[in-house]
Amino acid sequence: MLKTTIAGSLPKPGWLAEPEKLWAPWRLEGAMLEQGKLDATILAVKLQEDAGIDIVGDGEQARVHFVHGFLANLDGIDFNRKTVMGIRNNRYNAEVPTVVGPIRRKAPVHRAEAMAARAHRRGGLKFTLPGPMTIVDTIADVHYGRREDLAMAFAAVLNEEALELQALGVDVIQFDEPAWNVYMPQVAEWGMAALERAAQGLTCTTAVHICYGYGIKANIDWKAGLGDQWRHYEETFPVIARSKIDQVSLECRNSRVPMDLIRLLDGKDVLVGCIDVASDTVETPEQVAETIRQAMKFVAPEKLFPCTNCGMAPMSFAVAYGKLAALSRGARMVCEELGHG
């Protein structure tokens, strides 16, 4: 009950990449880099377990960024043809690669780090992949033309990768869809169909993570203008409730999301964000417990998984793992109140 988990990324060690930076370039090369990615993955698994996290992730240690780490191993993308594009509905500009031909997977993308994490984890293992709509929103395209066709092409290769991760023993596969808080009508039109295509045939637990983004300035400024109540989930949760996806990861701590929107996810597992990734202030276990208690008004404890709001890649080690320790202590406090100490 109240099993803790993380949304996705964790900080990388300073010997692997420049700390406290999104898109940080690697500090190693060749075989040293490949080994370094695996060492960092195992370290991330162990540090999560030391912090008391029940269902650990790979911490996305082997990817520069949660979207482009996956794209790097696909055919049909020209990484030298960079396009500056406004992403997340022009919230910020990014220099993105361009789709120039049919999307195909050249080889397994995350096999090595999934095997390393699987070999060293004691409890459940979760693996994250970018969702089709979010990929489409983070890449330029001169081949497919229609966004929904491009999303389906990515969904097919995501599905190949997800089925392989499942065969390697991954317990939970989560698709990250921050774009679902931006293009809500398109989620019902084609976003969910693309996500279900990506998850087709999976028998492990499936999840979708929908957030308000990393704690970077563009996101913090965007959130400041969203008003007193963030109701974006109101449009997408009913679509998810009707889908085959098992779990939904959402942002709660320090957000203005009305907690009662969780009701719209009836029947699903809810990964409640109890850790703010846009602040270096480490939550107290009591603050975590209070977020869990608020969420428990709308979801049964058996279906509630205390989690982080989003990935923690740009944070310091001390802050990120301090927050994870608070997350597990807060969850334990509530478990004890419920008589499951």
Ligand code: ZN
């Ligand atoms: Zn996120």
